[in-house]
Amino acid sequence: KNEVEQSPQNLTAQEGEFITINCSYSVGISALHWLQQHPGGGIVSLFMLSSGKKKHGRLIATINIQEKHSSLHITASHPRDSAVYICAVGGETSGSRLTFGEGTQLTVNP
Amino acid sequence: EAEVAQSPRYKITEKSQAVAFWCDPISGHATLYWYRQILGQGPELLVQFQDESVVDDSQLPKDRFSAERLKGVDSTLKIQPAELGDSAMYLCASSLVPSVTQYFGPGTRLLVL
Numbered sequence: 001k002n003e004v005e006q007s008p009q010n011l012t013a014q015e016g017e018f019i020t021i022n023c024s025y026s027v028g029i030s031a032l033h034w035l036q037q038h039p040g041g042g043i044v045s046l047f048m049l050s051s052g053k054k055k056h057g058r059l060i061a062t063i064n065i066q067e068k069h070s071s072l073h074i075t076a077s078h079p080r081d082s083a084v085y086i087c088a089v090g091g092e093t094s095g096s097r098l099t100f101g102e103g104t105q106l107t108v109n110p
Numbered sequence: 111e112a113e114v115a116q117s118p119r120y121k122i123t124e125k126s127q128a129v130a131f132w133c134d135p136i137s138g139h140a141t142l143y144w145y146r147q148i149l150g151q152g153p154e155l156l157v158q159f160q161d162e163s164v165v166d167d168s169q170l171p172k173d174r175f176s177a178e179r180l181k182g183v184d185s186t187l188k189i190q191p192a193e194l195g196d197s198a199m200y201l202c203a204s205s206l207v208p209s210v211t212q213y214f215g216p217g218t219r220l221l222v223l
Binding site: 004033035040041042044045086088097098102103 | 150201215
C-alpha cells in the first residue's frame with residue numbers, strides 16, 4: 001500500500017462544476033503539499049498546510065490530521081484548471097523529503 | 111519572477127550512452143532537489159543538496175547516477191550508462207531551506223532508445 005493515496009485517479013467535469021480531490025496518507029507528517037502539473041511537465045506548488053484550511057482564489061485545501069486526510073476543492077471549475085493534481089507529504093522523521101501520490105488527472109470540459 | 115532553470119528540456123539518447131542534466135535554482139535557495147517522475151506516477155526524490163553537501167541520496171542508483179553541486183549553486187545530474195528504464199521526466203526543485211515550499215523547474219524529459 002502506498003503511503004499516499006489519491007482519489008479519484010481521473011476526473012472529468014463540466015465547466016463551472018465544484019471539484020473535490022482527496023488524499024489519504026498513512027504516516028505521521030510535518031506538512032502536506034498540493035501541487036499542480038500541466039501537460040508540459042512543470043510543477044507549481046499550490047498549498048502547503050499542516051492544519052486547518054487554506055484558500056487561494058478558487059482553490060481551497062483542507063486537512064484533518066487526526067483522520068490523515070486532505071481535500072483539494074476547486075470552485076467554479078474552468079478548462080484551464082485541467083492538469084494533474086498531486087498530493088505530497090513531508091514525513092515527521094525524514095526531514096523535508098516529500099512522498100508523492102500518483103496524482104489525479106483532472107479534465108474540465110467547456 | 112525568479113524561476114528554477116533546467117536544461118535541456120528534452121533529451122533522446124541510446125542506451126549505454128552518457129547523459130547530463132543541468133539545474134540552476136532560484137538565487138539564494140540553499141536546498142536543491144533532483145526528482146525522477148515516471149509517466150503516470152508521482153515524482154521520486156533522487157538526491158537532496160544542502161548548499162554543496164548531499165543530505166539524502168538514499169534513492170539514487172549510485173552505480174550509474176551521480177550528482178554534484180560543487181559551488182552550492184547550480185547542479186548537474188549524470189547518468190552513465192543510460193538504460194531503457196531511465197526514460198522519465200527529471201525534475202529539479204529548490205527551496206530557501208528544507209521543509210518549506212519547493213519551487214520546481216520545467217523538467218528534462220529523457221527518452222532512452
